[in-house]
Amino acid sequence: MRRTLTEEASLTTLAHDYDMSFAAVQKHVRVLETADLVERIPRGRERIIRGNxxxxxxxxxxxxxxxxxxxxxxxxxxxxxxxxxxxxxxx
The missing domain is CATH 1.20.5 (Single alpha-helices involved in coiled-coils or other helix-helix interfaces)
Incomplete structure (x- = not known):
């Protein structure tokens, strides 16, 4: 969460940087999206996560x-x- 407030990050990058599976990062991001704490922005094939x-x-x-x-x-x-x-x- 904190990281996405200072810079945008792709789901892949977050999964790699936090030593989590891609699926686990997706689940976390989905919860944060539901709470309107982050937004997912499609950019080509990537999904960019930006804090709100x-x-x-x-x-x-x-x-x-x-x-x-x-x-x-x-x-x-x-x-x-x-x-x-x-x-x-x-x-």
């Missing part, structure tokens, strides 16, 4: 929102536990 940075950006934005939400919840929990621990020691 827009989808990655959208995923990063979504994850950043979730991170903010969970950090806020953890901060509230920490505050609650700290206050609760303080109440326990005074009684």
């Amino acid at each position: 940075p827009a989808t990655i950006r959208r995923a990063q934005e979504l994850l950043a929102r979730f991170e903010h939400l969970w950090r806020a919840r953890i901060d509230r929990l920490d505050t609650f536990l700290t206050e609760d621990a303080g109440d326990s020691t005074t009684t």
Whole structure:
């Protein structure tokens, strides 16, 4: 995935470079295509794989929102536990 974001690569090249069978690379690419993370471009007899940075950006934005939400919840929990621990020691 990372490699196809910086440069296009053929299925054959990916299979060779990652010591995977051609069929295994095809399966992985198909899953990534379904998720719109890469696109397969026919170029002659080759199938060129190119990453889709827009989808990655959208995923990063979504994850950043979730991170903010969970950090806020953890901060509230920490505050609650700290206050609760303080109440326990005074009684």
